[in-house]
Amino acid sequence: MPQFFLNKRLIILLVSIIILVALIGFSLKEREKLTWPEQFVKDTIGLVQTAVSRPTHYVAGFFDNLKDLQNTYTENKELKKRLDELARLESDVQMLEKENAELREILDKKESLSDFEPIQATVVGRNPDRWNELLTINKGTKDGIEQDMPVLTANGLIGKVKSTSQLTSTVQLLSSMDPTNRISAEIQADGESYFGLIEGYDKDKGLLLLKGIPYDAKIKKGQNVVSSGMGGVFPKNLPIGKVVDVTPAEYGLTQTAFVKPGANFYDIEHVMVVKRSMVKPEPEDMIDDEEEEL
Amino acid sequence: MRKFLLPLLLLLLFISESIFIELFPKGLLDEARIIVPRFLMITLLFLTIYGPKKYGIIYSFIFGLLFDVVYTEIIGIYLFIFPLVSYIVSKLMKILQTNIVMVSLVTIIGVILLEMGVYEMNFLIHQTSMDFSSFVSLRLIPTVIFNLVITCIVAYPLKKHFENLAASLDV
Numbered sequence: 001m002p003q004f005f006l007n008k009r010l011i012i013l014l015v016s017i018i019i020l021v022a023l024i025g026f027s028l029k030e031r032e033k034l035t036w037p038e039q040f041v042k043d044t045i046g047l048v049q050t051a052v053s054r055p056t057h058y059v060a061g062f063f064d065n066l067k068d069l070q071n072t073y074t075e076n077k078e079l080k081k082r083l084d085e086l087a088r089l090e091s092d093v094q095m096l097e098k099e100n101a102e103l104r105e106i107l108d109k110k111e112s113l114s115d116f117e118p119i120q121a122t123v124v125g126r127n128p129d130r131w132n133e134l135l136t137i138n139k140g141t142k143d144g145i146e147q148d149m150p151v152l153t154a155n156g157l158i159g160k161v162k163s164t165s166q167l168t169s170t171v172q173l174l175s176s177m178d179p180t181n182r183i184s185a186e187i188q189a190d191g192e193s194y195f196g197l198i199e200g201y202d203k204d205k206g207l208l209l210l211k212g213i214p215y216d217a218k219i220k221k222g223q224n225v226v227s228s229g230m231g232g233v234f235p236k237n238l239p240i241g242k243v244v245d246v247t248p249a250e251y252g253l254t255q256t257a258f259v260k261p262g263a264n265f266y267d268i269e270h271v272m273v274v275k276r277s278m279v280k281p282e283p284e285d286m287i288d289d290e291e292e293e294l
Numbered sequence: 295m296r297k298f299l300l301p302l303l304l305l306l307l308f309i310s311e312s313i314f315i316e317l318f319p320k321g322l323l324d325e326a327r328i329i330v331p332r333f334l335m336i337t338l339l340f341l342t343i344y345g346p347k348k349y350g351i352i353y354s355f356i357f358g359l360l361f362d363v364v365y366t367e368i369i370g371i372y373l374f375i376f377p378l379v380s381y382i383v384s385k386l387m388k389i390l391q392t393n394i395v396m397v398s399l400v401t402i403i404g405v406i407l408l409e410m411g412v413y414e415m416n417f418l419i420h421q422t423s424m425d426f427s428s429f430v431s432l433r434l435i436p437t438v439i440f441n442l443v444i445t446c447i448v449a450y451p452l453k454k455h456f457e458n459l460a461a462s463l464d465v
Contacts, residue, residue: 023370
């Protein structure tokens with residue numbers, strides 16, 4: 001028996017397993033903030049990453065440009081065709097915006113759920129093992145980034161900020177499996193809109209799952225899905241994707257729509273972190289008595 | 295100056311893994327298959343075998359922690375598995391002879407152990423719901439083939455470098 005305890009290796013193994021379980025437990029619980037040593041390490045590595053990734057992206061971009069040159073002619077033709085439509089669209093938008101502003105003035109409603117301030121950022125790193133899809137971007141709390149802010153590319157929503165440090169922050173993509181990764185979304189059907197929650201990702205098909213749509217909603221293929229702004233953090237009308245398929249959910253009480261994300265989750269370089277202009281409601285406000293009056 | 299060469303090399307490899315993932319042309323593979331570059335693990339295993347063994351395990355520990363903090367945000371998985379694989383490989387090399395083909399094969403076995411270990415951990419803490427057979431076909435096989443090619447390319451230079459390092463430390 002004494003020999004068993006004197007076995008140094010066994011004791012080291014047991015102690016390290018205990019530490020392992022403790023550390024994993026510590027990092028899995030929902031944390032408001034990273035500890036300062038973590039933030040420090042992330043910032044330091046982030047600086048090195050920025051220094052290294054800029055030149056490599058530049059070189060890679062050069063080769064991409066060469067490839068693009070090959071189909072410039074056909075692209076140019078196509079784009080010229082679109083340009084005419086764009087001019088018309090632009091005048092429409094201007095007119096509508098003006099009208100909207102005037103109407104808002106009449107109603108005395110200054111803020112809207114869809115107002116936001118964008119913060120531009122560049123991706124400097126990505127989790128190589130890709131079990132949980134995380135990106136590192138080169139903006140942090142110093143630039144006004146906070147936890148849970150939505151992150152977009154030019155084509156649509158890609159995820160939300162998982163944690164922040166001074167100079168960098170970590171973005172969790174919509175494609176990672178995390179039960180807390182939920183976004184309140186809205187399907188824009190003609191004239192009507194249906195609400196649901198983006199919950200989960202089908203890895204094989206590359207589609208997002210939009211759950212909890214009312215069973216009698218008439219949803220068609222190709223309808224747009226945008227964020228609804230009801231979650232408290234996300235502004236309204238951020239593009240997410242298009243409906244591809246609809247199936248009744250378990251027990252048939254609701255429907256689940258498969259949404260093809262507008263953004264590509266593999267090829268991300270520049271992103272935009274979105275700060276909602278409208279104040280986020282505090283949980284205490286929502287259970288207040290006054291709520292019923294509103 | 296020479297003292298800083300090794301940590302600097304490892305740090306560069308550490309960052310290159312994430313840059314590789316960003317720049318890897320996705321058209322080359324179909325989207326569901328995933329290649330995980332393990333430059334750091336390969337180098338650490340060569341360091342354990344050819345260089346001073348103690349260095350190998352200590353650096354595995356340090357870079358395991360760094361990997362967890364910077365990339366995965368779940369502290370513990372790589373912190374535990376990197377040194378464990380280095381240790382198992384160093385034990386394995388006591389039985390086997392140290393020629394370069396053998397070392398490359400053992401390195402690949404190390405990479406397989408690492409991949410399986412990380413998968414099992416993620417499965418246990420519900421970070422993934424992938425079953426074992428699709429893990430093997432979608433992740434393990436492409437990863438192993440890719441890292442085998444990389445090992446074949448870097449084996450000889452790494453061997454030379456770490457043998458020199460071990461020699462310079464002995465003197």
